[in-house]
Amino acid sequence: MxxxxxxxxxxxxxxxxxxxxxxxxxxxxxxxxxxxxxxxxxxxxSKTVSGVDLIVGARTGQLNLLLYSVFHIGHATNNISWQSYQQLAKNPNVAWTIPIALGDSHRGYRVLGTTADLFTFFKYGEQQTLTFAQGHAFNDLYDAVIGADVAKQLGYKIGDKIILSHGVAKTSFSQHKDKPFTISGVLKPTGTPSDKTVYVSLQAIEAIHIDWQHGVKLPNFKTSNKAISADSLVPETITAFMVGLKSKLATFAVQQQVNNFSAEPLMAILPGATLVELWQMxxxxxxxxxxxxxxxxxxxxxxxxxxxxxxxxxxxxxxxxxxxxxxxxxxxxxxxxxxxxxxxxxxxxxxxxxxxxxxxxxxxxxxxxxxxxxxxxxxxxxxxxxxxxxxxxxxxxxxxxxxxxxxxxxxxxxx
Amino acid sequence: MSSSVNKPLNKSAVALSHVVYRYPKSKAPILHIENWQVGSGEHVFVHGRSGSGKSTLLNLLAGILTANEGNIHLFGQSLLALNARQRDAFRANNIGMVFQQFNLVPYLSVLENIQLAAHFAGTTNEVVRQRCHSLLAGLSLEPQLMNRRADTLSVGQQQRVAIARALINNPRLLIIDEPTSALDSEAKSGFMTMLMQLANENETTLIFVSHDETLLPFFSHKISMSELNLAGVSYVD
Structure with missing residues (x-):
């Protein structure tokens, strides 16, 4: 009442x-x-990255490195040479590394060049690895693996052909039209930037940039696709790389070694600590x-x-x-x-x-x-x-x- | 003290002894009734104008106000012996009240207004429905009015619904204050006839306050506020 x-x-x-x-x-x-x-x-x-002990990139702000390598926000100011990467990856304390090459996109989604190790070692959330909803990692040079959101938003499925664009803008005038990719795998949703990423191999990144210089395609050069084989492609540079260590105890020692690396100015960050710093800010x-x-x-x-x-x-x-x-x-x-x-x-x-x-x-x-x-x-x-x-x-x-x-x-x- | 205090109180419906009421923060009483009794089933006409203390008297009888001195017994129950919550429950169950106007919650329907009164007395909806029909019929109100909003009724209809609401819990005491002041003379006598008939049927004790002496013939007993209220008259203890 x-x-x-x-x-x-x-x-x-x-x-x-x-x-x-x-x-x-x-x-x-x-x-x-x-x-x-x-x-x-x-x-x-906090759940975007876990199980990664260090992230190594060209010397820049800690937050900047974290943002572009993990969150795909912003741009790298400089790259790491392949030689330096190889040298650091050989450090006896290092268990595994995942190289990252950024700079291309597909219809607004970032393209990340890496190795198949990503699907083995990269962890997010509560130590979960990226798993496939369909298909598999890249076997062929022009294979691409796409995140759940990319598949959903653009309606892609296994076997579809996609063209990558140079640069990260939503509309790009320079496209890698001559080298289409085939989707080989679709990842399960993770609620992290992985969902919005197109993964290809490092060699593929290198391959699509053959005949390019300074971000422009050179008109008179056209290397036939068949002439390019995965073995012959060695990247000159990568954007950053993630490091997993054999023992957490070595974290600061390895970080020191990276920061004092003499061949080029590099830095290593602890993703967890930098996340906390970001959060405090x-x-x-x-x-x-x-x-x-x-x-x-x-x-x-x-x-x-x-x-x-x-x-x-x-x-x-x-x-x-x-x-x-x-x-x-x-x-x-x-x-x-x-x-x-x-x-x-x-x-x-x-x-x-x-x-x-x-x-x-x-x-x-x-x-x-x-x-x-x-x-x-x-x-x-x-x-x-x-x-x-x-x-x-x-x-x-x-x-x-x-x-x-x-x-x-x-x-x-x-x- | 007068001997009337010692008389058995349970035979009378209403018994006031040495009742004094002052406004908060005021020294002079505005109501002082030394001794007044109303027999069970009597219909009393209390003649009084505004300012004579009649509103205070009615609020005291209803247990909404409490006297500063003295005591009121209703059907043998001392109001002083009840706490505030018990007085509210006692009022819900035993007293029906009708005022000059504004008797109904305007945004509720006729039925809901009556159910509201029943709610606080714990009367079930089933009983309400049954009694409602006979009450409305007795008051010449069409059953269709039941679901109309109270503020869409004419003043005469509203006053009759107010009677129905006041009687829904079968009260032993009905307190009515100038209910006809907003009615024309024809509606007035129709209203009074129905009221007296219902009061007789239910054997309800009726205290009716008005300054309109043309209504006097409907009543068996009459008293004037000026006789009743000693306030203002110098009072020696």
Whole structure:
């Protein structure tokens, strides 16, 4: 009966109630968005790479190296010569290496030149390796393995032919048209940048750039595809490489050796430590965003409280009637609390719908622009805890009009 | 103290002894009734204008206000002996009230308004439905009105629904305050006839406050607020 009364009473004041719900919904949406991006970014970042002890690249910022090698964001400033790579890979502490050559793309998706070792040694999430949904790693020179998103978005399947473009822009004017690739494998979804990557062999990267110089195809040279065999292709440079060590204890020693490498300026980073550093850098921004959204929410709840308080004046008769038919002042207090709860719950539902909708609309954009994967379920325990806090806060804020109604109804003006 | 306090109180429906009420933070009482009793089943006309303390009297009788001094017994039950929550429950179960206007929650239907009163008295919906039909028929209200919003009814219809609502829990005491002030004379006498008939059928004790002396013929007993309320009259303990 009380719920029915609360609902009908709210419907009686449609416009102000609607505005209040919108106000609450917008503020909760802001809070939920910040929270979702916070948690999902943290989760997404931390699970992108695991089981890799060091990442080696040309000397640059630690974050920059991490971003371009793992998240495929930004560009390498310099490359590593093949000789240096070979030399470092021979270090007795090194168990395995995965070379990475970046710089080409296919319809906006980054192309990563590597070796089949990637599918054996690279780990993400909780020490999971990349696994194939269909097909296999590259056997032939012009084989390509694509991530789950690439396959899904572009509708590719095993055996399809694709053309790679030079550079990483979505529309490229220089394409490697003369050397089409055949898709040999499709990876299972991982929720990491792997999903948006096209993998080819290092030799293939080298092959498509034969007859090219300075990023431009030389018109008078045309080497026949048959003349190129995998064995004869040795890359001159790679972008970076990932290192797995035989013993974690050697990590800092190997890092030192790389940093002091005399042939060319190189650096090695610990992906885990650099992720933490990245996270700490984002941490203060995150805290400020959270603070702002909490303040916006507090404003909205106070606004709701004010709306209920103002309405008490015009509802004096209503309260008197309730008292006359036997409602105690406590029932009146509960009625106001119930109305506030209904408003806030409506606001939460609207905010969740908006959150869901915006994630659906923008998750692709966020993933491609910032390397964040938002494909987790939205209603996680973090949001549920937030909902709890919101309801608790609204309970306390609503005590202002509710207690006012309680005292008014003690001396209900019956005439 | 007058000897009337010692009289057996359970025979009378309403018994007030030495009741004094002051507004909070005010020294002078606005109501002081030394001794007043209403017998069970009596229909009493209380003649009084606004400002005579009648609203205070009705709120005291209903247990919404509590007296600063003295005590009120309703059907033998001392209101002082009840806590606030018990008084609210006692009111829901034993007292029906009708006022000048604004008796109904405007956004609820006629039926919902009546169900609301039943809810606080713990009357089941089944009983409400049964009683509702006979009550509305007795008040010349068409059954179709049941699902209409209260604020779409005419004032006369609203006042009759208010009577139905006041009677739904079969109260022993019906307190009515100027219910006809918004009605024309024809509607007034129709309203009064139905009210008295229902009160008789249900053997309800009726306290009816009005300044309209043309209604006097409907009642067996009459008292004036000026006789009842000693406040303002110098009072020596």
């Amino acid at each position: 009380l719920i029915k009364l609360a609902i009908k009473s709210l419907l009686q004041r449609k416009v102000s109630v609607l505005l209040t719900v919108m106000m609450i919904a917008v503020s909760i949406f802001v809070l939920f968005s910040v929270e979702t991006i916070r948690y999902q970014a943290k989760d997404s970042f 984002l941490g203060s921004v995150e805290q400020i965003l959270l603070l702002i959204s909490v303040l916006v929410l507090a404003g909205a709840l106070l606004g709701m409280s004010n709306m209920l308080l103002v309405s008490m004046k015009e509802r004096q008769h209503e309260m008197a009637i309730l008292r006359v038919v036997g409602a105690s002042p406590l029932v009146i207090l509960l009625l106001i609390q119930l109305e506030a709860m209904l408003l806030v719950i409506a606001g939460i539902i609207l905010a969740l719908l908006a959150l869901w909708l915006s994630m659906w609309l923008f998750s692709g954009y966020i993933t491609s622009e910032y390397g964040l994967f938002m494909n987790q379920q939205l209603l996680n325990s973090h949001l549920m805890i937030d909902v709890g806090w919101i309801l608790l806060a609204s309970f306390f804020v609503t005590m202002i009009p509710a207690v006012s109604a309680y005292y008014r109804s003690l001396y209900a003006n019956l005439r």
